[in-house]
Amino acid sequence: MLCHVWWARPGLVHLGLLSRAERSRLPGHHNPAQYVMGVALLRLLAGALLDVPPAGVRIERSCPDCDRPHGKPVIPGGPHVSVSHAGEWVVAVAAPAPVGVDVEVTADDGWSPGMDRHVFSPDEQGSPSAHRFFRYWTRKEAVIKATGRPVPMTTLSLSGLDGWVVADLLAEAGYAAAVAVRTPESVQFAVSQVA
Numbered sequence: 001m002l003c004h005v006w007w008a009r010p011g012l013v014h015l016g017l018l019s020r021a022e023r024s025r026l027p028g029h030h031n032p033a034q035y036v037m038g039v040a041l042l043r044l045l046a047g048a049l050l051d052v053p054p055a056g057v058r059i060e061r062s063c064p065d066c067d068r069p070h071g072k073p074v075i076p077g078g079p080h081v082s083v084s085h086a087g088e089w090v091v092a093v094a095a096p097a098p099v100g101v102d103v104e105v106t107a108d109d110g111w112s113p114g115m116d117r118h119v120f121s122p123d124e125q126g127s128p129s130a131h132r133f134f135r136y137w138t139r140k141e142a143v144i145k146a147t148g149r150p151v152p153m154t155t156l157s158l159s160g161l162d163g164w165v166v167a168d169l170l171a172e173a174g175y176a177a178a179v180a181v182r183t184p185e186s187v188q189f190a191v192s193q194v195a
């Protein structure tokens with residue numbers, strides 16, 4: 001199975017690709033450039049795979065907790081997609097099976113040993129390190145985003161996952177990123193930087 005991974009820098013250049021509902025989330029958004037590029041990258045990637053203009057790609061979002069149009073992005077008829085943004089990067093993924101992606105800034109002051117209790121399950125305790133923390137965090141967040149149902153990371157054991165492919169993505173220094181695909185098949189990753 002092939003999983004496409006597209007990286008881009010945040011930006012407003014593709015504002016025209018957002019739907020009216022998506023634009024309604026812009027005022028007051030904490031990072032409009034990340035948000036706009038995230039939505040656009042989903043449409044550009046799915047449009048390329050479906051061979052349709054990006055503006056014609058319909059993305060559905062529904063939140064189980066409120067009636068606002070946010071939450072897991074779903075493209076009716078596929079492909080499965082996911083998007084993440086952090087700092088100076090936006091990353092979108094698409095695959096024929098449920099997929100999730102996460103990128104995080106791994107700043108030196110972004111971790112302290114006390115944070116481990118929010119990420120590691122009881123069977124995952126090990127030597128505390130920022131590297132290990134962000135590896136597990138991004139892998140687990142990618143799995144959670146593939147399912148669409150947030151759960152405490154401590155209830156998720158990566159070694160106990162069956163029928164998943166979870167992979168770290170090569171990211172710029174200062175970032176960690178991972179992708180998760182729910183499939184019993186092997187997965188190849190096609191990685192591009194598009195903007």
Ligand SMILES: CC(C)(COP(=O)(O)OP(=O)(O)OC[C@H]1O[C@@H](n2cnc3c(N)ncnc32)[C@H](O)[C@@H]1OP(=O)(O)O)[C@@H](O)C(=O)NCCC(=O)NCCS
Pocket residue numbers: 035038039063065066070071072073082083084085086101102103141144145146147148149150
């Ligand atoms: C989903 C979630 C894991 C995203 O993690 P994050 O590190 O904050 O942000 P990322 O940049 O990695 O991902 C953001 C993207 O995840 C996607 N997303 C949002 N909810 C999602 C979900 N339940 N499942 C999968 N993907 C989701 C969206 O595409 C979002 O992008 P957008 O804001 O441009 O629409 C996190 O926001 C979360 O746990 N949300 C659930 C709780 C919540 O916010 N509920 C809303 C109550 S009204």
